[in-house]
Amino acid sequence: MHKKHYLFFLFFILIYTVKAQENKKGILNIKKVGVLYNTVNAKNFIFEDEDYKYTSNTLKLQAFYNLGKWRSFDFELIVQPQIQVIKHQLLNSYFVLPSEENFEDKIIEFTTPKTMHLYAFELGFVVKREFLKNLDFQFTAGLGVATIDTRTERLAKGFTFLENASLGFSYKTTKKTALYIGSNIGHISNLDFQSPNNGYTFLGFEVGVSYFLK
Numbered sequence: 001m002h003k004k005h006y007l008f009f010l011f012f013i014l015i016y017t018v019k020a021q022e023n024k025k026g027i028l029n030i031k032k033v034g035v036l037y038n039t040v041n042a043k044n045f046i047f048e049d050e051d052y053k054y055t056s057n058t059l060k061l062q063a064f065y066n067l068g069k070w071r072s073f074d075f076e077l078i079v080q081p082q083i084q085v086i087k088h089q090l091l092n093s094y095f096v097l098p099s100e101e102n103f104e105d106k107i108i109e110f111t112t113p114k115t116m117h118l119y120a121f122e123l124g125f126v127v128k129r130e131f132l133k134n135l136d137f138q139f140t141a142g143l144g145v146a147t148i149d150t151r152t153e154r155l156a157k158g159f160t161f162l163e164n165a166s167l168g169f170s171y172k173t174t175k176k177t178a179l180y181i182g183s184n185i186g187h188i189s190n191l192d193f194q195s196p197n198n199g200y201t202f203l204g205f206e207v208g209v210s211y212f213l214k
Helices: 003-021 101-110
Strands: 031-041 052-070 073-090 112-134 135-148 156-173 177-189 202-211
Touching: 031 156, 031 177, 052 202, 073 101, 112 156, 135 177, 156 202
Parallel strands: none
Antiparallel strands: 031 052, 031 202, 052 073, 073 112, 112 135, 135 156, 156 177, 177 202
């Protein structure tokens, strides 16, 4: 499926879910919807691997559910289908060992720059607390399943997992809208379901907007 068609499909499903939930009551009634943009570069002050180049741009569609409150903490669930556009290139040709089958062909394949697409469904569990009036400090732990359309020397094509941990601030700009700015540490790997499975660990920065339904 073409990535534009995939995004349209995800958007349609999100809007359909919103409309279906608007008249329902209960803990899993959608509180707000949003869009989040995340950008990643493997060259940063925390993670830096000289073996390869890796950048990623991610668009997430978000539906927020209220899970309750405990003392001064609020808890939310985020359902967030997403698409990632990844650029990758192996820089160290010695990463591919001579003992590997067709290693010379693999060196040529993997040292050629690639543009890959990862399609994922992720659940984010949010803990937040009001820091100042209309300003919340927010921690999100995310876990998702995904598929990637191109293999590299670090990760096989096909089914994989992703994990994210994010810290940021959410500011209620109006009665109906909020702005989020934060940073995340993430990891992509397939838990050895396929080989290779070195995976990627990265630092990202993200910005999002959301709209309150009620």
